Amino acid sequence: MEQAEIGLIGLGVMGSNLALNIAEKGHRIAVFNRTPARTQAFVESAGDLRDMIVPCATIEELVAAIRPPRPIIIMVVAGDPVDQQIAALRPVLAVNDIVIDAGNANFRDTMRRFKELEGSGLTFIGMGVSGGEEGARYGPSIMVGGTPESWTRVEAVLTAISAKYKGEPCAAWLGTDGAGHFVKTIHNGIEYADMQMIAEIYGILRDGLGMGPKEIAPVFAGWNRGRLESYLIEITATVLAADDPKTGRPVVDIILDRAGQKGTGKWSVIEAQQLGIPATAIEAAVAARVLSSMRDERLAAELAYGAIPLKFAGPRHEVLGDLELALFAGKIAAYAQGFAVMAAASKQFDWNLPLPTIAKIWRAGCIIRSQFLDTIAEAFGKADAPANLLMAPAFVEMMGKSQLALRRTVARAVEAGLPVPALSSALAYFDGYRQGRGTSDLIQAQRDFFGAHGFERIDAPGAHHGPWGGGD
Ligand code: 6PG
DSSP states (O other): OOOBSEEEEOOSHHHHHHHHHHHHTTOOEEEEOSSHHHHHHHHHTOGGGGGGEEEESSHHHHHHHBOSSOEEEEOSOSSHHHHHHHHHHTTTOOTTOEEEEOSOOOHHHHHHHHHHHTTSSOEEEEEEEESHHHHHHHOOEEEEESOHHHHHHHHHHHHHHSOEETTEESEEEEESTTHHHHHHHHHHHHHHHHHHHHHHHHHIIIIISOOOHHHHHHHHHHHTTTTTOBHHHHHHHHHHHOBOTTTOSBHHHHSOSOOOOOSHHHHHHHHHHHHTOOOHHHHHHHHHHHHHHOHHHHHHHHHHHOSOOOOOOSOHHHHHHHHHHHHHHHHHHHHHHHHHHHHHHHHHTTOOOOHHHHHHHTSSSSTTOBTHHHHHHHHHHSTTOOSSGGGSHHHHHHHHHHHHHHHHHHHHHHHHTOOOHHHHHHHHHHHHHTOSSOSHHHHHHHHHHHHOOOBOOSSSOSOBOOSSSSOO
16 A cells, blocks of 8 residues: 555544545545544544545554654644653654644643654654644644754645635744744633633623623624624624523523633743733633632622622613724733733744744634734734834724723723623733833832832932932
């Protein structure tokens, strides 16, 4: 039988769909799964693509089935399983073979794996893949980290299987070692913020305005035709319109309000803190998921403190207009934070991350895909691109026009007792960012008072101390 061009380990939902995508684009693929029954079931369900797939019962069989030098994609649960697969592959692979970790790895693990494979003759690639099940099958967004040479060896197949935005492939090499997985992590951090802000607006519509899912669905569907046009807004409308076949009730109404998380949001926040970059909307989104999981405590607290006292103020048509703009303004702040984290990491890890390219490969295929990312790509693509998205002229204008709506929305939500942690964090970040004279003069005075840490003066260089006993 003709040898395969590429291999894939791990036939879970993402792995199976990626394998079918690769096969469909004309690349013969060898596949292996720890449980052989799964491999068999996968091949049997592959339909017309079956001829392009080589099922393998062992790692040795997989390696023998691929033409050297072999690119092998590992699509298993992030963490130890990846190390185990690499350890199993090492003795059977040959010099120049490429191991591609396509899971949601922590980029620090990816950097470690690069080091561990150094000098082994094997090439390693850390590849972020976004787009969920459907993306993997029909075109994900692909974020690659590794050597430029390794990218040229896999570029053809990865661009072929990636999503296309107006014909441009949503796959790119972003930098060495952990760059691809880092960018994927921040993609997910932004995804958390986007989803949380949408949920907060849903909360205002549901609890503040008393609207049911069937009334809210067309609001989101309408917004999806405007400045908020995006995959997440689109699926929000679809989800809100769906009924539960068992009870006939709207599906959202029968879903427990307890959100899961696998770690990428938390890693985004940890790395932002390590880099000294405020990513408050993402932080708020992660914390909101944690709070959501504390359901028993929330139920007890609701009993202890009673029901929400007030309804959301303002005439409905005005409020709806505000909510759309508020979501947009919050989104601008959250994306500004995410891109600022990537800019800082780029310096810290010497990646030279191409921010316009990142925005471009997120325009299609991935979960946060939207037309908004095209505007971001344009802003960062300019010769005098700003350090922070909030300073790009197009964004100064958009934020200028939408910030009042965010302000009114947060104020009314706070008054009505409706939690809007991500929207209010986004607003506070914006207000802090645009304030020429902040209030840290007092923090510095306090630090100097209790710890003699010193402060800078506005009228003289050097370190100074206050007149609170000692110092100058
Ligand atoms: C994507 C998604 C994908 C997955 C995340 C969700 O870009 O395709 O982000 O990676 O859905 O694992 O993460 P949580 O389970 O933490 O929400």
